[in-house]
Amino acid sequence: MPVLTDSMRERITSLFARYPNKQAVTLPALHLVQQEFRHVSLEAVKEIAALLELRPAEVHDTMSFYGFFRDEQHPLGQHRVWVCRSLSCALRGGEELLAALCERLHVRPGETTADGKITLEFAECLGACEGAPCILVDDQCAMHVTAEKAEQILRNL
Amino acid sequence: MPKFKPVLLARVGKPDSALLSTYQRDGGYEALKKALSMPPDDVINVVKESGLRGRGGAGFPTGVKWTFLPKGHPGPIYLAVNADESEPGTFNNRILMEEDPHQILEGIAISCHAIRANTAYIYLRYEYGKSYRVLERAIEECYAAGIFGGNVLGTGFRLDVYLHRGAAAYICGEETGLIESLEGKRAWPRIKPPFPAIEGLFRKPTIVNNIETMACVTHILGRGAAWFKSIGVPADPANPRDAGSYGPKLYCLSGHVNRPGCYELPLGVTARELIEEHGGGVPHGRNVKAVVPGGISMGFLAAHELDIPLDFNGPGKAGCLGLGTAAVIVIDDATSMVDVLYNCCRFFSHESCGQCTPCREGTAWMTKILHRIRSGQGELRDLDLLLEVAGSMGIIPGTTICGLSDGAAWPVKNALQKFRPEFEAYIRERRSTLKPAEMWSAH
DSSP: OOSSOHHHHHHHHTTGGGSSSGGGGHHHHHHHHHHHHSSOOHHHHHHHHHHHTOOHHHHHHHHHHSTTOOOTTSOOOSEEEEEEOSHHHHTTTHHHHHHHHHHHHTOOTTOBOTTSOEEEEEESOOSOGGGOSOEEETTEEEOSOOHHHHHHHHHTO | OOOOOOSTTTTTTSTTTTSHHHHHHTTTTHHHHHHHTSOHHHHHHHHHHHTOBOSSSSOOBHHHHHHTSOTTOOSOOEEEEEEOOOSTTOOHHHHHHHHOHHHHHHHHHHHHHHHTOSEEEEEEOTTOHHHHHHHHHHHHHHHHTTSSBSSGGGSOOOBEEEEEEOOSOGGGGSHHHHHHHHTTSOOOOOOSSSOTTTSOGGGSOEEEEEHHHHHHHHHHHHHOHHHHHTSEEOOOTTOTTOOOEESEEEEEEEESOSSOEEEEEETTOBHHHIIIIISOOOGGGOOEEEEESSSGGGOOEEGGGTTSBOSSSHHHHTTOSOOTTOEEEEEETTSOHHHHHHHHHHHHHHHOOSSSHHHHHHHHHHHHHHHHHHTTOOOTHHHHHHHHHHHTSSTTTTOOSSTHHHHHHHHHHHHHHHSHHHHHHHHHTTOOOOOGGGGGGOO
16 A cells, blocks of 8 residues: 555655756655655555665665654654754753753653653754744744743644 | 845735736746756856855855866766755744745756756755645646656656655765665765765765755846845955855754744845844843854854854854855843753764764763763863863864764854853852753753
8 A cells, every 4th residue: 555645746756857866856755745744654665666676775765864863663643843942042042942842741852742742852053043042843933932931832733 | 234134935825825826826937947948057157157156055056066077977966955954043944844845946947957967866854744745735736737757847857855754863964974864874974075076966066055945046046146136245355265155045043042943035134134133132121142144063153253144254253154045043131051052962962873973972972071061970070171172072073973972062162152150150169050851851
């Protein structure tokens, strides 16, 4: 049973025209699959490889390089919350914010809450240093985040 | 000195600043029209004459880089725009993309005409979700208005611009790492030569330029090379290798300042002016202990070095690696430099791509040694060990393929050169500033 739906396949193949070869669609395809399934399974890797005319090992090699992608043993929750720990944020309480969220959610960085709702991560510089400490909720940035403000953001998810 | 009127940030914060209609109302895409009426080589010459140096960190003269493309190449030639802004402390590209995307897209179109590229890829770090959506819309507007596509502004020039999202890896900001990543591979930097201008993306001649550089190109074509060259710090006539520091620069100010933010100023402003006049000083009545001059990979300025101009030459005179991205991070005197250095080392250890052993192992061991010191278990000889590791990794000693390693070593070298007594006292007193919070994000 294939895991990629027809619509996903169409979205992936529609990108071929943008590049002189199909391998360049590897990252876009991985993003698309992870966005939909919250992980990229080995079966999905094989199907992406078939679409891109690559060996599964080539797709897996790329996927495993970027800590961003999760395999089926480590799926993401519904939302992914990143807390910046790099210097500008650390000078303004980034580490403490991360600790507060770990305690509030009962998870360690990289883990997902028991209800499957939130995966908490630490991030290296999110590029919002003027609003340190900052967090990223999926791909939306929030600045000047206190533990209280973070809790409010998480509650509204 | 009269107050500098922002050019790159002129439209930031204005209503609908990201829309094509308001951009054109403000005179947008006139510079592109002008460029398209010129032969490509003339456009390159204007950029060369302006003295523009790349804003992404290395500061290589942009026009000169463009001339490295092979003459009379049948194509394709590619433009890869580096929007992987990930150097800690840096956020100016993000502001440009979110607030004034057409200023960048116009620079991209001008550059493509100049280098005879028909395809540009914008490699955008994944974390910049808003930038992605704003740029995506702006690109659609350009296609609909005939600015991109098969017949750019009716001139017959064909141009396609595509957005390509990264996947949260700092190394993709290194130009050949970016190319490998765009090709769908792990972002392992390539050995140079061949340089990308000869053999780059998809094995074709490629120019890699930063977002802020593209915005500068728009204004250079619009206002002329002489205008650009009238701003900043002229080349030192006594130094034939100095290419000067011309034009406005987007300085990113963060850390312990009252008004962090992105400030557009002529190249050559000092850290002291930035902190005191623009940043409103250090909070809580504290003083500056150290300043990161251009992203953490450039090292540190000590408190007595704040009057050094932040141009392409200044930080180097104080032993820093360079101007980098001009991201200025202020560290106050209540902060431990041991903690700061640990934070820097942990970053590079996390972001080393693992290809070259001295970098992969060196960054990891420097982090472990600093962790030991911060646990109260350090020994004085650890400081020499840190220096030995830092001194043996990078392009400068000749042991790695790319400069990530030099950037990882520099904060260590600067910290131990400028703040050694603080490190020695920390070790002797068996202090420990490990915070309970940090066990959550331990390396």
